[in-house]
Amino acid sequence: MMRIGQGFDVHQLTEGRPLIIGGIEIPYEKGLLGHSDADVLLHTIADACLGAIGEGDIGRHFPDTDPAFKDADSKKLLSHVWGLVKERGYTLGNVDCTIMAQQPKMAPYIEEMRAGISDLLEAETDRVNVKATTTEKLGFTGRGEGIASQAVVLLVKVEQ
Numbered sequence: 489m490m491r492i493g494q495g496f497d498v499h500q501l502t503e504g505r506p507l508i509i510g511g512i513e514i515p516y517e518k519g520l521l522g523h524s525d526a527d528v529l530l531h532t533i534a535d536a537c538l539g540a541i542g543e544g545d546i547g548r549h550f551p552d553t554d555p556a557f558k559d560a561d562s563k564k565l566l567s568h569v570w571g572l573v574k575e576r577g578y579t580l581g582n583v584d585c586t587i588m589a590q591q592p593k594m595a596p597y598i599e600e601m602r603a604g605i606s607d608l609l610e611a612e613t614d615r616v617n618v619k620a621t622t623t624e625k626l627g628f629t630g631r632g633e634g635i636a637s638q639a640v641v642l643l644v645k646v647e648q
């Protein structure tokens with residue numbers, strides 16, 4: 489049996505914050521604003537996993553009113569979500585993600601992101617794909633006001 493889920497997230501770019509995407513700190517003049525470390529990519533993957541198992545979203549599991557999640561490392565949040573997926577007897581089929589950012593260039597960091605995400609999801613690297621696109625200077629991402637991300641995940645039931 490298979491289950492599919494999708495995730496979408498947006499965070500605002502602001503000065504005075506580190507830019508953390510896919511578990512990696514990317515050198516840039518601005519970073520993403522959020523209650524946690526605002527890792528927009530890991531948030532979309534966590535939401536896609538939660539969607540696939542019918543468990544709502546990360547806001548429900550990690551409320552942004554809870555001081556425990558202030559500046560939280562999103563790798564830990566995704567790892568917790570992955571624990572829920574495993575409890576239900578699923579493993580990763582594959583995950584495919586798109587980061588929408590006018591700047592900076594994600595290409596130099598994509599392979600490191602894939603490696604980190606595949607570690608967190610306990611899967612081979614080729615089951616994880618990360619893409620990036622500008623939005624051709626259009627919209628809030630194109631104006632550099634924020635970064636958006638989306639992900640689709642396929643989970644496969646482990647045979648007993």
Ligand SMILES: Nc1ccn([C@@H]2O[C@H](COP(=O)(O)O)[C@@H](O)[C@H]2O)c(=O)n1
Binds near residue numbers: 588590592623624
């Ligand atoms: N922040 C970004 C955006 C894009 N890329 C890479 O550039 C390619 C072309 O971008 P388009 O917006 O014209 O699709 C894209 O396919 C990515 O490989 C990037 O590295 N970082």
Ligand SMILES: C[C@@]1(CO)OP(=O)(O)OP(=O)(O)OC[C@H]1O
Binds near residue numbers: 522524531548551552
């Ligand atoms: C991750 C959480 C919790 O720290 O906060 P943010 O970093 O603000 O992220 P968001 O994607 O807005 O929603 C989930 C939150 O509850």
